[in-house]
Amino acid sequence: xxxxxxxxxxxxxxxxxxxxxxxxxxxxxxxxxxxxxxxxxxxxxxxxxxxxxxxxxxxxxxxxxxxxxxxxxxxxxxxxxxxxxxxxxxxxxxxxxxxxxxxxxxx
Amino acid sequence: xxxxxxxxxxxxxxxxxxxxxxxxxxxxxxxxxxxxxxxxxxxxxxxxxxxxxxxxxxxxxxxxxxxxxxxxxxxxxxxxxxxxxxxxxxxxxxxxxxxxxxxxxxxxxxxxxxxxxx
Numbered sequence: 001x002x003x004x005x006x007x008x009x010x011x012x013x014x015x016x017x018x019x020x021x022x023x024x025x026x027x028x029x030x031x032x033x034x035x036x037x038x039x040x041x042x043x044x045x046x047x048x049x050x051x052x053x054x055x056x057x058x059x060x061x062x063x064x065x066x067x068x069x070x071x072x073x074x075x076x077x078x079x080x081x082x083x084x085x086x087x088x089x090x091x092x093x094x095x096x097x098x099x100x101x102x103x104x105x106x107x
Numbered sequence: 108x109x110x111x112x113x114x115x116x117x118x119x120x121x122x123x124x125x126x127x128x129x130x131x132x133x134x135x136x137x138x139x140x141x142x143x144x145x146x147x148x149x150x151x152x153x154x155x156x157x158x159x160x161x162x163x164x165x166x167x168x169x170x171x172x173x174x175x176x177x178x179x180x181x182x183x184x185x186x187x188x189x190x191x192x193x194x195x196x197x198x199x200x201x202x203x204x205x206x207x208x209x210x211x212x213x214x215x216x217x218x219x220x221x222x223x224x225x
Contacts, residue, residue, distance in 0.1 A: 001169075034211040036152075043202055043215035044144075044152065050209065087152055091210040094166040096142075096154040 002026050002090050006099035012107040019075040021102045023088035028068045032092035035064055035073045038101075039084045047086075048073065078104070109133040109214045111203045116219030123193050123223070129186040129203030129216055137181035140206040143188050145199035146218075153199070156188065157206065170196070193223045 003026040013019050023033065031051035036044040046055045048064035051071055061076045075082055083106055088099040115127040127143070142157035156177040157166045165177055176189040186203055200220050204212035 032209065036212075038152075043218055044212070045215070046211060046213050049207065049211045049213070055213065089152075089154075089211070094157070095168050096157065096166075096210060098152040098154065101151045 001095055002029060002093060002097055004088055004090055004097050004099040006086075006088055006102050008102060009100070010103040010105060012105045013078050014107045015078055015080060017078045017107075019078055019082075019104060021073045021086055021088075021104075023066075023071045023073070023099050025069045025071075025090055025092075029090045029092035031067045032090055033064070033066070033071050034089045034091060035062075036087045036089065037082075037084045038087065044087065049091075075104075109205065111205065111214060111216035113201065113203045113216040113219040116201065116221045118222045118224060119193055120225055121194055121223055124189070124191045125193065125221060127188040127190065127201055127203075127219060127221070129188075131184045131186065131203075131205070134205070134214075136179075136184040140210065141179060141186045142204050142206055142210075142212060143177065143186075144202045144204055144212065144215075145197075145221075146202070147196075147199040150199075155201070157210065158186070190221070193221075195223050197221060198223050 005024045033051045035048040038044040052064045085103045110132045112130045143155040174192045200218040202218045203216040205214040207213045
């Protein structure tokens, strides 16, 4: 199974800050990676697929990069509605696996 | 508008069974793979199972293999998850999700809570 390791576990940031979340796969997954945002009590929402493709309707302040084993999600200028938990997911092979999540909190 | 409406969550005793349903609308259900993802209280996301368009390819997490069965009825636009031999570790919100063409979940239901407790 492919293990997905996210860091940091949590990050405190202010509105307007640049936030970077990383995700590392235990083996190469090419660009088969997605990023999701989840707010408390709500279902996850996909932000990025294929490592760097922005899902329709997602603000351009979100961007993804990487391939192989190392990936990043960048929020260029944090907005109040971005405080949430973020998960990566590999879609390279079954079993599909998620990272442990990164909680973005208000500083 | 894509909508996924789960139902069937309940309080069930250990060893019991439950069937979850997910009624889809707003897209051509029979053209997309589907899946179930669960989230235990206060925990992260855990993929449970996925099924291809025709049902010919089915995948399970090791944690549910042999106990859970995923199936779909394309004539009813409905996805199912039959869960048997439930244990406390299966307690979670179960989400139904539509997959895009690369096993990424681009639409999710609101979730249904399954609680396994005596």
